[in-house]
Amino acid sequence: MEIGIDKIGFYTPHLYVDMNKLAYERNVEPEKFTIGIGQEKMAIAPLTQDPVTMAANAALEILDEEDKEKIDFVLFGTESGIDQSKSAAVYVHRLLGLNAQARAVEVKQACYGATAAIQMAKGHIALNPESRVLVLGSDIARYGLNTGGEATQGAGAIAMVVSKDPSIMVFEGPSAYLTDDVMDFWRPAYSGEAFVDGKLSNEQYIAFFSRAWDQYKAKTGLELADFDAFSFHLPYTKMGKKALKAVLDEGSEADSERLLANHQIGAIYNRNVGNIYTASLYLSLLSLLEQNEDLQDGSRIGLFSYGSGAVGELFAGRLKNGYREHLHVERHRELFATRKEVTVSEYEEIFQETLPTDGSRLELDIHQDPANVCLSGIEGHARQYVNKASGIREEKVAAHVER
Incomplete structure (x- = not known):
């Protein structure tokens, strides 16, 4: 039985800051951001967008009534995650109007979470072939203003429907995976911003990829020549290139040219969004599929997932015949084209706007946010969500307008 990605959707908030302008305000050479780490724009989440709303917005564009x-x-x-107990999946389940006869859970291991979800989904489909699984990756990367990690922030979400007989990609087996207790990146429960040892994290990322690649070759007998492209988790776009270059001497010049060229194409969306943690690898995959018109049906793509702390996994998928017919290229082009640039000072103001930590009542103006699903406020220690498209919580929107 073939199992893989049947549908894939993407969402990023409507605001961004230009990295050249951020560099100027930070007294940094712009090339350090645009070339050194490979970022052009950084997506910014207003208070009306959080991991739940972004995931729901990503899923809305791909689900039909049969999926639901x-x-x-x-x-x-x-x-x-927004709650220490209740899973973000439960909120999204309601906002999308899914069948009540479903499981809904949250998966956590730094940036590896969505990949763990995919592996769980594969097992579920194998046991329940008629089922469909909704896999979500959604994050807001925050390191703080004027910090070493500021230029690698971002916000966005990916939604995938995993099923048998998929339309886009069939997962191949086996995977290569490993775990090691490494303090390269972490965020204690008391902190809204992450801590990172950048040098160690870069070293571990490359080491994990190299070790996983060796393990993968031993398991499958495949070599670089067998791959048309590799998609990477991209905390910043140059990171994936560094890891790829560590193994390119195993292949031919043609292998190097092909894989490096496809890596650049696969980084286009990430360059314009920034780091979105669990969704980053799959945004890179989506960029590759939508921006490379020469990628053929049947192409094999390697996927490397890395979650600091650390867990890494390397696996592969083959593109199905006619996969391009199931992508949403124009919709994503419009999503990027209609974003609004904010100044660095506006970005700093938005960054410092936070939700109350004591459960105080709050109402947010969702009419400035063009997204279908928004966070409209807090009431009774509970986040209030609105799905403008379906009318869920619509009465709250009307009440806000009347006031």
């Missing part, structure tokens, strides 16, 4: 009825498992990978 057949999805019986929602797996939400995130390291920006």
Whole structure:
């Protein structure tokens, strides 16, 4: 039985800051951001967008009524969880109007969460072939203003429907995976911003990829020549290139040219969004599929997932015949084209706007946010969500307008 990605959707908030302008304000050479780490724009989440709303917005564009009825498992990978108990998947399940006969859980291991969700989804489909699983990766990367990690922030979400007989990609086995207790990146429960040892994290990322690649070759007998492209988790776009270059001497010049060229194409969306943690690898995959018109049906793509702390996994997928017919290229082009640039000072103001930590009542103006699903406020220690498209919580929107 073939299992893989049947549908894939993407969402990023409507605000961004230009990295050249951020560099100027930070007294840094712009090339350090645009070339050194490979970022052009950084997506910014207003208070009306959080991991739940972004995931729901990503899923809305791909789900039809049959999906909503057949999805019986929602797996939400995130390291920006909004509750220590209730899973973000439960909120999304309601906002999307999914069948009540479903499981909904949150999966956490830094940026590896969505990949863990995919592996769980594969097992579920193998046991329940008629099921469909909604896999979500959604995060807001925050390191703080004027910090070493500031230029690698971002916000966005990916939604995937995993099923048998998929339309886009079939997962191949086996995977290569490993775990090691490494303090390269972490965020204690008391902190809204992450801590990172940048040098160690870079070293571990490359080491994990190299070790996983060796393990993968031993398991499968495949070599670089067998791959048309590799998609990487991209905390910043140059990171994936560094890891790829560490193994390119194993292949031919043609292998190097092909894989490096496809890596650049696969980084286009990430360059314009920034780091989105659990969704980053799959945003890179989506960029590759939508921006490379020469990628053929049947192409094999390697996927490397790395979650600091650390867990890494390397696996592969083959593109199905006619996969391009199931992508949403124009919709994503419009999503990027209609974003609004904010000044650095506006970005700093938005960054410092936070939700109350004591459960105080709050109402937010969702009319400035063009997204269908928004966070409208807090009431009774509970976040209040609105789905403008379906009318869920619509009465709250009307009440806000009347006041």
